[in-house]
Amino acid sequence: MGANCAALQRPRREHKMMVLGLDNAGKTSILLQMKQVAVVPVASTVGFNLESIRCQDLDFAVWDLGGEAKNRQMWRIYFKNTISFIFVFDSTDRGRSVEAREELKEVLKDDNLRGVCLMVLANKSDLPEAMSSMEVAEELELAHITDRKWSVQSTSATSGQGINQAIEWIKETISEREYKKNLGSSRQTIREGSVNDNK
Ligand SMILES: Nc1nc2c(ncn2[C@@H]2O[C@H](COP(=O)(O)OP(=O)(O)OP(=O)(O)O)[C@@H](O)[C@H]2O)c(=O)[nH]1
Numbered sequence: 534m535g536a537n538c539a540a541l542q543r544p545r546r547e548h549k550m551m552v553l554g555l556d557n558a559g560k561t562s563i564l565l566q567m568k569q570v571a572v573v574p575v576a577s578t579v580g581f582n583l584e585s586i587r588c589q590d591l592d593f594a595v596w597d598l599g600g601e602a603k604n605r606q607m608w609r610i611y612f613k614n615t616i617s618f619i620f621v622f623d624s625t626d627r628g629r630s631v632e633a634r635e636e637l638k639e640v641l642k643d644d645n646l647r648g649v650c651l652m653v654l655a656n657k658s659d660l661p662e663a664m665s666s667m668e669v670a671e672e673l674e675l676a677h678i679t680d681r682k683w684s685v686q687s688t689s690a691t692s693g694q695g696i697n698q699a700i701e702w703i704k705e706t707i708s709e710r711e712y713k714k715n716l717g718s719s720r721q722t723i724r725e726g727s728v729n730d731n732k
């Protein structure tokens with residue numbers, strides 16, 4: 534069940550999408566699923582991977598940033614003009630949920646991501662010890678986020694499960710935001726989140 538996306542031949546207007554999260558969360562594997570190429574074990578990302586991908590009729594420039602602590606210090610230099618952002622969480626990694634939460638909180642403070650919608654992927658949901666998306670929402674304290682739309686979706690980067698739903702939500706949310714911007718009403722406070730489990 535791969536994502537309904539494809540590598541782009543000729544880019545049209547691209548929506549800049551950031552893919553963030555701790556090392557080993559599955560960011561590069563998610564990117565490979567979005568590209569619809571075989572998800573094979575890859576080395577930890579140093580710096581970033583950048584791909585142009587067409588997903589559900591939208592063109593995305595997808596930035597997959599390395600998640601090791603030394604790479605995280607560099608994340609912010611790439612944030613300008615981001616339209617959506619994905620935070621990938623390894624749902625089996627209970628030991629690092631506080632670290633992930635703190636990293637996410639720091640990222641949310643960035644001016645270049647102000648109001649940008651947040652899709653949290655509760656990844657590795659294929660593994661028996663994985664937390665549910667509700668548990669992930671609690672671990673990351675997503676209910677405290679009141680300045681943007683957010684959602685959490687359980688995914689498996691190995692099977693592709695949940696990725697289409699995540700892209701669907703992003704697509705709807707950015708279309709809505711652009712529509713509101715055109716109406717000049719984008720400054721209103723948004724208090725809205727959703728949790729989606731495929732289990
Ligand atoms: N079972 C399972 N394994 C996964 C899943 N997603 C990723 N993995 C595995 O987790 C490991 C790390 O995946 P990556 O995609 O390299 O993780 P990353 O977030 O890009 O890591 P960094 O580049 O270090 O930031 C690899 O061994 C993947 O095969 C998943 O959904 N299920």
Ligand SMILES: [Mg+2]
Pocket residue numbers: 560561562576577578597598599600
């Ligand atoms: Mg990687």
